[in-house]
Amino acid sequence: MTQALIPPGTPETPQLMELRREVRDFLVAERDSGRFTPGVDSWITGWDPDFSQRLADRGWVGMTIPTAYEGHGRTFVERFVVTEELIAVGAPVAAHWVADRQAAPSLLRFGTEEQKQYFLPRIAAGECFFAIGMSEPDSGSDLASVRTKARQVDGGWKVNGTKVWTSGAHASEAFFVLARTSPLDPAHRHAGLSQFIVDLGSDGVQVRPIISMTGQHHFNEVHLDDVFVPDARVLGDIGGGWHQVTSELSYERSGPERFLCTFPLFREQARYAASHPERRADPDLGRAFSRLRGLHHMSRAVNAAVERGENADTAAAVVKVLGTTFEGDLIEEVHMSDAVGEGNPLLDAGLLQRPGFTLRGGTNEVLLGVIARGLGLR
Template structure:
């Protein structure tokens, strides 16, 4: 978008500039047509089947997937351009986000040919959506301490248990569920497996967890004797922990970890330019600090996309980016409240006040989703040999 703060282009992505302009032109056209209203946290709460299908038509969902499965066979770097521009614009990408970001890569690496043929082409079209089934009510941040179990009975599996903080499960079609398929031992990371679960199947019930904004986004999902076939096992039985951790590298590494409140930053700059009474020297010094941090985080995140492109381990750096990115998202909110006197409200007629209210009300979850700050710092510490 021409009105956007121009994000710097690194040497590695310089050849992608023309494609970036194509994506921005698409977004601007949709903005002019009133297709969406820019919002903070749009990758989490901006659910629009219509938008996801439009992106599917452009080939911008599952674009790194092989062409034989409906993708474009493009690089992670080109995909990064799309995700970055969508987040900067506050576009409603939540419907396909998880399927595109991590479910697709998970199935490509561990899934059966049946699973790839069944799900990947529909993901690429932007017409089938997935949620994540990891956290449980009584497990806290210890993902391995789960009690959801799948027990083999004749030629089927019976799934029982529950998952919490399941983003968009009431709107999604399927969930990748991490569960115990073997008796727990002292090595609790062992004996876990992943299943694809139809969220409309008999025995699945979804209870809403309402946010302070009044939005229904998170859920608690219950499984009561849900019948699953062997065809729905992802990868190898007992290898669920290893597979899930590989999946989390995709979840923690993207630009959504520091661009969730970018629309607020952009609108803050717009408001400051319009206010003649603003202390411009102080205000733009603070804005300069934010932009400098943004550039640094973006370069770090872009380097992770390069690691993923080269099939290199990225979990350590991804954890670091997520931790720093969450701090940055909150700093944008703090700076906005300090520089501009306003009355934030999700019902305000002023876009700045709406964005600020949304960011403030969503901010408690920044350091929780995708792994708490404590867990991330533990991963970084262990990776550094501390």
């Protein structure tokens, strides 16, 4: 069953190892010069456009965007190596993350030529940031229940509704909005949904901050009041929104950010064990390392499957469930150990961020249903 569920991966070639070393050297220099402070959950909380720009200058944003659209034409596996190193060190990558991870692949797959020409070069240059408008108040992870509606008007569509937990919407140029374009049919709940590229500066758009317990502002509620979206900004086919969204979720659920965003804490735990001989045989540390290695190989395999154009939805859901569960367990283990002292900023941030790990990108309870259906168990 495991072989059927998890696709084959790819080996770490000398070229990939050299790329990994190059990224590590860059990150060490950036950190040691004080250009960033490592953080937990940095792909959500670490908004630093200048850092994203420095990555783009090195060709590490828009890596998989073809050169025809001023990207770098590199492989998904090469991008995986770069993103894994960025997340593991806790680099502030939130500004470009959604645009690079989700928006660019979706535009390449479903976008018009005009949309590709307009957005992709600026994403690759680290100049265009995106957010995602899927979740809604009171809808949880049930995307088929969205109440945002789009009605056709002369030259485009008028969109009305509210999206929530839209990370970075307050500082992004645009976001993908999932809206209902046909009345809900209870027998076919996934039909009648479409996606739109909404300019966040449009008339009728209100971005309301959601402040976290840490005092940080990265989540938002976005209210859409009769927002006009021209026909040229429909993403893909009208009525094809469900298929498009589920393909996006493979990118969102399977990446290294689903198991490495607490890695700075694991590093502290390992350093503590190295300096305390009595802790070197700590079974918790050994289990954590084994889980990390397994998740690395699984995530890498899903990444390779996406590059081959294979359906990896079920495998991506497995990575997300196992990865975010591991992240929460790691925080608890570090908290209960002596690896870091009271008031450690990484641990404090991890404890506060932990509840969101198994919620965003689909709750683990919902994803277990996705996995069961993918295995033919439901």
